[in-house]
Amino acid sequence: MPTPEFIRALRSRVGHELLHVPTVGVLAHDGAGRILLVQDRDDGQWTCPGGIVEPFELPADAALREAWEETGVEVRLTGIVGIFGGEHCGGTYANGDRIAWVATIFSAQALGDRATPDGGETSAACFMSPSEIARAPLKPHLRLFLDALASGRPGYFQPPSWSQQGDRPGVEHTSIEGP
DSSP: OOOOHHHHHHHHHHTTOOEEEEEEEEEEEOTTSOEEEEEETTTOOEEOSEEEOOTTOOHHHHHHHHHHHHHSOOEEEEEEEEEEOSTTSEEEOTTSOEEEEEEEEEEEEESOSOOOOOSSSEEEEEEEOHHHHHHSOBOHHHHHHHHHHHHTOTTEEOOOOOOOTTSSTTOOOOOOOOO
16 A cells, blocks of 8 residues: 555655654464565565554554555454564655554464565565575564564563663662563
């Protein structure tokens, strides 16, 4: 799918400035345990189907829509793999637009086995086995998503790096370790 209209409207006002947007991704597997991936048309790296959540769109609807638009494969969502952000979730497009995102990644069952790239954002779409994934050039964020999926712990979140230690002298702080 091309750039959503609301993003184009924002870009007309802010130019290439950094936008922070909500996104979704889908890690859909087929009956053989292979994962549905797409190859980015611009850089040739592989990632999961996904994209920007439109205003007022449910993240689950965005996940279904993006999987269908980018691969032509209908999926059934089965859970949330995790929520991701940080240094690997952002970048600069070839036109200079800067973006950062927070991604909700869903697990899913593919309801078909014939993946077709959209020809716009994706140059290839296919199911890959773990050994094929290990040899493929992957976007950095995809490795985070796949590691969380492989952990088998639903609802993964990246451990926090922020700490209030030292903010208030004399106050003892405790923290909760991430999963």
